[in-house]
Amino acid sequence: MQVRTLKTPAGTFRLLVDAYQDDLLRDEDRTSVFARMVYDWADGADFADLGAGTGPLSVVAANAGARRVVAVERHPKRARLLEKNLRKHAPKEVSWEVVKADARSVEIDADVVVCEMIDTLLLEEDFVDVINAVLEQYRPRVLPPRVWIGRRPLSDPPRVPRYAPTEVRGAECLEVIRTDRKIPKSFEYETPGTGYEFLTWVEYEGRVAGGSEVFCPGLRVRTPGRGVRGERGEGLASLEHV
Numbered sequence: 517m518q519v520r521t522l523k524t525p526a527g528t529f530r531l532l533v534d535a536y537q538d539d540l541l542r543d544e545d546r547t548s549v550f551a552r553m554v555y556d557w558a559d560g561a562d563f564a565d566l567g568a569g570t571g572p573l574s575v576v577a578a579n580a581g582a583r584r585v586v587a588v589e590r591h592p593k594r595a596r597l598l599e600k601n602l603r604k605h606a607p608k609e610v611s612w613e614v615v616k617a618d619a620r621s622v623e624i625d626a627d628v629v630v631c632e633m634i635d636t637l638l639l640e641e642d643f644v645d646v647i648n649a650v651l652e653q654y655r656p657r658v659l660p661p662r663v664w665i666g667r668r669p670l671s672d673p674p675r676v677p678r679y680a681p682t683e684v685r686g687a688e689c690l691e692v693i694r695t696d697r698k699i700p701k702s703f704e705y706e707t708p709g710t711g712y713e714f715l716t717w718v719e720y721e722g723r724v725a726g727g728s729e730v731f732c733p734g735l736r737v738r739t740p741g742r743g744v745r746g747e748r749g750e751g752l753a754s755l756e757h758v
Contacts, residue, residue, distance in 0.1 A: 517597065522547070522572055525555040526579035529572075529605050532597045537570045539730050546718075546725040550632055551576050553659045553720050557628050558582040564626035564656070566619035566646050567633040571598035577630075578606035585612040586626065588619045619646045623653060630659040636679065636716045636735045637665065637703070637746065639755065644699045644748040651698055658695035664726075665691040665705075666715045673711025673738040677752060682734035684717040684727040701748050704758065707739035 520533045520541050533541065541547055554563075554573050559581035565574040568587035578585050587602065589595040595616045602612050615622055619631070620642055629650055633641040647658060666687035690705050705714075713734040717726025726732040737744065741757035 522551075522575075524551040524572075524576050526551075526576045529575055529579075529601075531570060531572055531575065531601050531605075533570045534594060534597065537572075537594070540569070541572065543725070543728045543731050545723060546632075546728065546731040547572070549718055549720045549723045549725040550630070550659070552723070554630055555580045557657055557659060561627040561657075562586075562625070564588065564624045564629045566622075566629060566631040566650070567642070568598055568614075570594050571601040573630050573632065574598065574612070575601055575605045577628075578602065578610045578612060582610060582628075585610060586615060586624050587612070588615045588617060588622050588624070590616065590618045592616065620649050625654050626656050628659065629656045634660075634663060634716065634718065634732060636732045637714055637755075638663070638693075638699075638716065638748040639735075639746060640749075640751055642749055644701060647695050648698050651696075655696070660718045660720065661695055662719070663693045663695070664689055664715075664717050664719065665693065665703075666717070667705070668713045668715065668734075669709045670711035670713055670736060674736050675738065677738075677755065678736045679733040680713075680736060681729045682713060682715065682727045684715045684724060684732075684734075687715045699748070701750075702745065703748060704743055704745035706743045707741065709739060711736070711738050713737075
């Protein structure tokens with residue numbers, strides 16, 4: 517367990533975190549983009565944080581005027597730290613609850629939902645399954661409202677797929693995924709070149725998050741065929757050439 521100071525539009529908080537969450541919070545672009553979205557949309561809302569980790573966004577929501585905060589986290593140790601952080605930092609007038617469960621299987625009706633389980637090409641994390649499960653139940657405001665997928669050609673692609681930090685600005689946009697409608701599980705992108713770096717990022721009010729070591733690093737892939745396809749949420753092993 518460690519302590520990390522988090523500066524947000526809702527205030528500055530000293531949060532209990534594990535090593536994994538501490539690494540994520542070092543990415544200032546990612547932290548500021550998500551914290552700003554939550555701050556702008558939580559006021560007066562019933563708010564749900566799906567895959568809350570140790571609760572940085574739940575704490576921001578509670579201090580940004582949310583009526584109620586429901587934080588869902590399946591990892592037992594993180595859930596305990598999440599509970600401690602909300603107990604310490606949530607204003608007394610804010611109702612909050614920690615649900616120790618898989619975010620894909622929880623039935624929660626909220627005005628605003630945030631889910632930051634986003635990774636490159638949405639391959640490894642449960643973001644798509646979580647958002648689709650939410651949209652089967654009700655129609656909240658989902659944060660982030662959009663996720664961008666892009667690519668950049670490579671002159672010397674690796675023999676096997678490899679992740680690496682990169683700059684996402686200037687990449688060719690392939691798709692903008694909206695989170696107010698069901699997200700297709702399958703994807704396919706044309707690859708006229710012999711190798712590409714695939715990129716995934718989030719934008720909000722001129723800030724861009726993605727391409728860092730811990731949040732959506734570039735995925736460098738050799739592309740001998742006419743395209744690549746895969747299944748979102750099913751891992752890198754689902755990526756194949758067509």
